[in-house]
Amino acid sequence: MLQKLYDWVDERLDITPMWRDIADHEVPEHVNPAHHFSAFVYCFGGLTFFVVVIQILSGMFLTMYYVPDIIHAYESVYYLQNEVTHGMIVRGMHHWGASLVIVMMFLHTLRVFFTGSYKKPRELNWVVGVLLFFVILGLGFTGYLLPWDMKAYFATVVGLEIAESAPVIGGFARTLLAGGELIGAQTLARFFAIHVFFLPGALLGLLGAHFYMIRKQGISGPL
């Protein structure tokens, strides 16, 4: 049945070469944990991506109940956490997953560093990786404010004071991030927009570039 459906589409659109091109590639022995168990360190990049996918999915579902408004944000989070069936699980996935992305990304960076995979010709992919690092930190920072409880609010107060301490552009950066002088209604709306539209857009674009370069250049050689 499924095969027939596939054949029908394939006959018309010739999709086999497309996914073959994505799926079929050599996995060298030195990155295959079946040959050398220590090669599991090569999994960290893929695991980071896996957790990012969980973050995107659980985040999409959370926005069904969350409202980015200072009057109702906390109440809506409380409602989805305590009243909605499995809301606690989905919010938990997003909450713990956020930390896990950072951990996995850090381990992935260590692997790339200690195998020297950033060297020529892969310098550009290292640069894209560093940009991804900043985008994910930004996602963590903006997401932290959204529950609008005491911890969220004062973490953002501190975060914006750090931004303000930057030389020359500090005051400007702070006002721009906060959307005014107050940390309030406009800050929350702004952080929400950055968290669900701007940074995920940047994240997907950079990930595309990251993966394209890996396929183009292949996995770096053994130590």
Add this chain to the structure above:
Amino acid sequence: MSNEKRHRVSRRQFLTYTLTGVGGFMAAGMLSPMVRMALDPALEAGADSEFVSIGISEDELTDEPQRVDFQMELEDGWYTSEQARSAWIYKEGDEIIALSPTCTHLGCTVNWDSNENFPEQFYCPCHDGRFERDGTNIEGTPPTRPLDIYDVEVRDGAIYLGQINQRS
């Protein structure tokens, strides 16, 4: 022998099956809480609304319908608000009848005994819809079903109204 041969699974097939199985299991484990969460409003059984006091007692009622305005708490997810409601309430023998004032034609508000041409009837000013004292729609006027009726409860002589029920 040949039967056995036909059922041989190639290494590639075996890998396809196990990887699809494990992958499907993981995807299901990931997605099922999310989907259940999204479906929650549809799966949650519609809870009956609670009875609220409307601020009059049983012995204030007569067999003449009188209009009572009261507030009902409306819970909408994380947002709770007060909603203004009204009822036409009277005694029919021992029974207490509380009718919704919403015309079953297009939702205007009906009044008791307000049009001098139609005494002792509920009259809707929008399209001349009329109802009998018990809420039955009068043949030949726009409404197609009787006025909706409240659940009524008497606690220590005070009147409490519950949810509104449709009659056919």
